[in-house]
Amino acid sequence: MGIPEKIKAIEDEIHKTQINKATEHHIGLLKAKIARLKKDMEGDIHGKTISSKSRSGGYNVRKAGDGTVVLIGLPSVGKSTLLNRLTNANSKVGSYRFTTLTVVPGMMEYRGARIQILDMPGIIEGAASGRGLGKRVLSVARSADLVLLVLDVFQPQHIDLLKRELSVIGIKVDQKPPDILIEKTETGGISVNSLVKSRLSESLAKDILRVYGVHNCRLTVREPELTDDQLIDMLAGNRVYVPSIVALNKIDLVDNTLLMQIRRKIGNNFIPISADGNKNIESVRDAIFQKLDFIRVFLKPKGQDADLEEPLIVRSECTVSDVCTKIRRTMTTDFKYAQVWGDSVKFGAQKVGLDHRLADGDIVSITKKN
Ligand SMILES: Nc1nc2c(ncn2[C@@H]2O[C@H](COP(=O)(O)OP(=O)(O)O)[C@@H](O)[C@H]2O)c(=O)[nH]1
Numbered sequence: 583m584g585i586p587e588k589i590k591a592i593e594d595e596i597h598k599t600q601i602n603k604a605t606e607h608h609i610g611l612l613k614a615k616i617a618r619l620k621k622d623m624e625g626d627i628h629g630k631t632i633s634s635k636s637r638s639g640g641y642n643v644r645k646a647g648d649g650t651v652v653l654i655g656l657p658s659v660g661k662s663t664l665l666n667r668l669t670n671a672n673s674k675v676g677s678y679r680f681t682t683l684t685v686v687p688g689m690m691e692y693r694g695a696r697i698q699i700l701d702m703p704g705i706i707e708g709a710a711s712g713r714g715l716g717k718r719v720l721s722v723a724r725s726a727d728l729v730l731l732v733l734d735v736f737q738p739q740h741i742d743l744l745k746r747e748l749s750v751i752g753i754k755v756d757q758k759p760p761d762i763l764i765e766k767t768e769t770g771g772i773s774v775n776s777l778v779k780s781r782l783s784e785s786l787a788k789d790i791l792r793v794y795g796v797h798n799c800r801l802t803v804r805e806p807e808l809t810d811d812q813l814i815d816m817l818a819g820n821r822v823y824v825p826s827i828v829a830l831n832k833i834d835l836v837d838n839t840l841l842m843q844i845r846r847k848i849g850n851n852f853i854p855i856s857a858d859g860n861k862n863i864e865s866v867r868d869a870i871f872q873k874l875d876f877i878r879v880f881l882k883p884k885g886q887d888a889d890l891e892e893p894l895i896v897r898s899e900c901t902v903s904d905v906c907t908k909i910r911r912t913m914t915t916d917f918k919y920a921q922v923w924g925d926s927v928k929f930g931a932q933k934v935g936l937d938h939r940l941a942d943g944d945i946v947s948i949t950k951k952n
């Protein structure tokens with residue numbers, strides 16, 4: 583029996599089994615086996631799709647700029663129109679479905695940052711399970727720093743569908759990784775150290791670990807709501823956690839009453855826009871910049887004024903060491919000390935080392951060893 587047949591057989595067994603307290607363990611174990619088989623089958627094609635070497639035609643997009651955003655939405659919601667508004671790209675816009683058949687990249691320049699935006703073919707329901715173009719396209723989304731979910735004003739409820747489809751291929755939108763730690767040990771079997779009362783039973787946790795060939799380890803659980811699925815996800819090791827922004831497009835077609843109804847349905851967490859009417863596009867740009875958590879760092883060459891025109895754009899958790907590497911790969915090796923002016927230090931010209939964490943607007947001057 584090949585792997586797909588094995589998966590099918592286990593799936594059938596799950597469908598046949600009634601879900602209740604008594605079968606919980608059995609089903610959890612079956613899910614772990616399926617995830618393991620899928621992993622074996624796919625190797626690690628995930629994450630490699632965006633590679634200059636891969637031969638997947640239009641799906642092959644090289645990462646560029648200071649961050650990457652993907653547009654995700656159903657066909658004809660206005661993704662290509664929005665891409666063209668946000669960037670210098672020229673993605674084909676059409677009133678029929680599937681105008682965009684390959685991934686179209688564009689570059690958005692905003693407050694000194696260069697942000698790559700990828701227009702994807704619209705995803706269709708069931709795409710993640712292998713229908714149509716869906717699966718390969720969605721896997722490009724795995725390398726994104728941010729997903730921009732685009733909704734049609736008449737179909738706001740599709741937000742759940744989009745998140746579900748992304749979840750199936752391992753892209754967890756606006757979620758935190760579960761707080762668990764697996765430390766492999768040489769011997770001693772599996773010990774479970776639950777720091778909280780967890781939903782997942784100890785015996786099922788152990789059985790799931792064994793499915794993944796882990797027979798000796800310390801499992802520390804700090805996650806009260808830990809589920810079998812989360813443990814399986816972690817062991818399968820192919821999950822990414824990505825933040826999102828939601829844009830509700832085509833608001834030129836509706837009035838405020840309908841917008842109010844939509845807010846009651848899906849909450850306040852979206853930006854109402856008209857891509858075609860060029861409305862609220864600046865808010866989208868700004869939200870992207872904020873969500874990617876960039877900061878600006880100004881460089882001051884020794885004995886000269888700081889360059890306040892062209893900041894370095896770096897992610898917010900950035901240290902002096904990251905700045906050095908961004909200027910020149912080998913710069914950390916000749917590094918002696920840096921002086922910083924701004925919010926990350928107590929006083930101006932404070933001397934700091936490579937580990938010092940910078941803040942937005944800081945001025946940095948680096949002194950090299952002679
Ligand atoms: N009324 C209106 N139509 C829009 C808007 N944005 C896009 N469209 C139209 O919606 C159709 C699909 O747009 P497109 O960008 O190709 O959608 P995609 O399939 O998601 O890339 C085209 O006819 C666009 O002109 C908008 O803000 N308002």
Ligand SMILES: [Mg+2]
Binds near residue numbers: 663681682704
């Ligand atoms: Mg399109």
